[in-house]
Amino acid sequence: xxxxASPRHTSYGFQRLYALGRLVDSVExxxxxxxxxxxFTADEREEARTRLILHEFPVDAKLRTxxxxxxxxxxxxx
Numbered sequence: 880x881x882x883x884a885s886p887r888h889t890s891y892g893f894q895r896l897y898a899l900g901r902l903v904d905s906v907e908x909x910x911x912x913x914x915x916x917x918x919f920t921a922d923e924r925e926e927a928r929t930r931l932i933l934h935e936f937p938v939d940a941k942l943r944t945x946x947x948x949x950x951x952x953x954x955x956x957x
Contacts (some may be wrong), residue, residue, distance in 0.1 A: 889930060902936045903945075911938065912945055914953045 889897075896905050907927035910919045919927070933936050 893930070895936050902931060902934065903941055907931050908936075908938075908941065910941060914949060925940075 892903075893905055893907065896902050896935055907930050909915050910924050910927040911931075916924065954955055
């Protein structure tokens, strides 16, 4: 969570994932996934979203894709 504590600071790992076109594997993206949402504050999630958007990452489209195929360990509602 410390990775999201400094506003507008991107870690080496984030920069590397960006260079590789793999921001979908970043902590910032994970923080926005519904199954990890309880682990992050609203401010942390907003910082994560902002960083991704600043790097032209299609946040909403990637979230829709991820939510269509959640991990097996995620319980389905109802």
